[in-house]
Amino acid sequence: MRIGELAKMAGTTPRALRFYEAQGLLGARRAANGYREYDDQDLRLLREILALQEVGLSLDDTKPFVECLRAGNETGDSCTDSIEVYERKLAEVDACLDRLGSLRASLLSKLAGALARQPGPCQVADHRDGTEAAATNPREIS
Amino acid sequence: MRIGELAKMAGTTPRALRFYEAQGLLGARRAANGYREYDDQDLRLLREILALQEVGLSLDDTKPFVECLRAGNETGDSCTDSIEVYERKLAEVDACLDRLGSLRASLLSKLAGALARQPGPCQVADHRDGTEAAATNPREIS
DNA sequence: TCTTGCCTTGACGTCGGCGTCAAGGTTTAC
DNA sequence: GTAAACCTTGACGCCGACGTCAAGGCAAGA
Numbered sequence: 265m266r267i268g269e270l271a272k273m274a275g276t277t278p279r280a281l282r283f284y285e286a287q288g289l290l291g292a293r294r295a296a297n298g299y300r301e302y303d304d305q306d307l308r309l310l311r312e313i314l315a316l317q318e319v320g321l322s323l324d325d326t327k328p329f330v331e332c333l334r335a336g337n338e339t340g341d342s343c344t345d346s347i348e349v350y351e352r353k354l355a356e357v358d359a360c361l362d363r364l365g366s367l368r369a370s371l372l373s374k375l376a377g378a379l380a381r382q383p384g385p386c387q388v389a390d391h392r393d394g395t396e397a398a399a400t401n402p403r404e405i406s
Numbered sequence: 407m408r409i410g411e412l413a414k415m416a417g418t419t420p421r422a423l424r425f426y427e428a429q430g431l432l433g434a435r436r437a438a439n440g441y442r443e444y445d446d447q448d449l450r451l452l453r454e455i456l457a458l459q460e461v462g463l464s465l466d467d468t469k470p471f472v473e474c475l476r477a478g479n480e481t482g483d484s485c486t487d488s489i490e491v492y493e494r495k496l497a498e499v500d501a502c503l504d505r506l507g508s509l510r511a512s513l514l515s516k517l518a519g520a521l522a523r524q525p526g527p528c529q530v531a532d533h534r535d536g537t538e539a540a541a542t543n544p545r546e547i548s
Numbered sequence: 549t550c551t552t553g554c555c556t557t558g559a560c561g562t563c564g565g566c567g568t569c570a571a572g573g574t575t576t577a578c
Numbered sequence: 579g580t581a582a583a584c585c586t587t588g589a590c591g592c593c594g595a596c597g598t599c600a601a602g603g604c605a606a607g608a
Contacts, residue, residue, distance in 0.1 A: 298555080
């Protein structure tokens with residue numbers, strides 16, 4: 265099949281496929297007229313790449329999986345390199361979660377401090393400041 | 407004071423200060439020779455900007471805070487615009503936490519599946535595959 | 549044959565927050 | 579006097595994963 269068809273089947277774009285090829289993932293055979301030609305195996309590889317992207321892996325991270333599949337394995341994560349990517353990425357996600365958690369805490373304390381300094385519900389409410397604060401806080405602290 | 411001195415006092419670089427000026431934050435008076443001149447108020451503004459950056463706000467997000475300080479308020483978050491930024495950013499962080507959480511779950515299940523498919527400790531270990539899997543799993547699933 | 553729609557390569561744009569280099573003018577310490 | 583250390587503007591680089599546009603070749607239907 266040609267690039268547009270493959271892209272549509274996998275839910276991506278021809279531009280993305282050319283980019284993957286330029287990155288060394290998912291090369292293609294060429295027809296006589298120079299058009300890229302793909303088969304079902306390429307569709308499998310592409311779907312693997314896209315699925316891993318959804319899980320947060322970078323394109324570079326997907327290379328071991330693609331190589332693993334091309335080596336004849338049933339799944340892309342049948343190789344130790346792939347599993348190491350999983351583990352590394354998991355650690356990165358955990359680190360990011362920690363950082364975001366502390367950012368959230370800092371933001372909350374700053375917001376709380378600001379609301380405490382504000383006169384707040386004492387003003388003749390021309391909009392819903394006090395109400396909004398009362399409504400959003402319980403939801404976000406939980 | 408001049409740009410290098412201010413930068414050092416705030417723990418940043420002259421390049422960053424010029425960038426903030428180009429973004430419309432933290433403008434400076436000019437000395438006769440064209441050098442930027444800053445005072446203690448500018449140091450306060452700059453520290454506000456940097457503190458907010460640390461909490462995850464973009465430069466654009468810090469504008470209301472700077473304007474609030476320049477309007478004569480004691481703190482940058484004494485204005486409703488600033489508080490709205492807090493709330494919006496908090497929502498963004500929460501959304502990001504949710505997404506990262508589900509990414510983490512997906513990664514974990516993929517990793518677990520891959521390890522289950524692996525023969526694992528049955529091979530004559532030429533390196534530490536089985537050991538590593540056994541050691542990392544309890545730590546990361548917890 | 550003509551139009552439409554696919555394909556090709558190449559090259560620049562995006563976003564944020566600066567880093568880094570270039571080419572010069574200024575000030576300062578010795 | 580001179581070298582070091584500061585300052586100025588301008589411009590390009592970076593990162594990731596493509597989007598978008600340009601200029602042209604190829605294919606298929608009416």
